[in-house]
Amino acid sequence: MDTHHHLRDNPEQCRDILAQLNDYLDGELAEALCRELEQHLAECPDCRTVYDTLSHTIHIYRALRDTPAELPQEVEERLIRRITISLNAG
Numbered sequence: 001m002d003t004h005h006h007l008r009d010n011p012e013q014c015r016d017i018l019a020q021l022n023d024y025l026d027g028e029l030a031e032a033l034c035r036e037l038e039q040h041l042a043e044c045p046d047c048r049t050v051y052d053t054l055s056h057t058i059h060i061y062r063a064l065r066d067t068p069a070e071l072p073q074e075v076e077e078r079l080i081r082r083i084t085i086s087l088n089a090g
C-alpha cells in the first residue's frame, strides 16, 4: 500500500470515507477508522468540504428538532448523490 499516493487520484478511498461520514458524525465509527478518516480529511479538500457540509446540515437539523436525531435518509441520499456527482466531475 503506497500511502504517499496522491489521495485526489483515489476516488475509491473518497467514496469509502464518505460512506463512513455518518457513522463518524454519530460517534459510531471505530476509533481506528476515525483516525483514518480524520487523516484523509486533513489531506483531501474535497472530502473535508463534504464533511463540513454534512456536519453543518446535521447540526442545523438537530437544532431545529431540538433533539438528537438521525439525518433523514432522503436528505442524506441527496447530499451523497450531489457530492458523488461533483467528485466525478472534478
Ligand SMILES: [Zn+2]
Pocket (backbone or CB within 6 Å): 007, 013, 014, 017, 040, 044, 046, 047, 048
Ligand atoms: Zn477524499
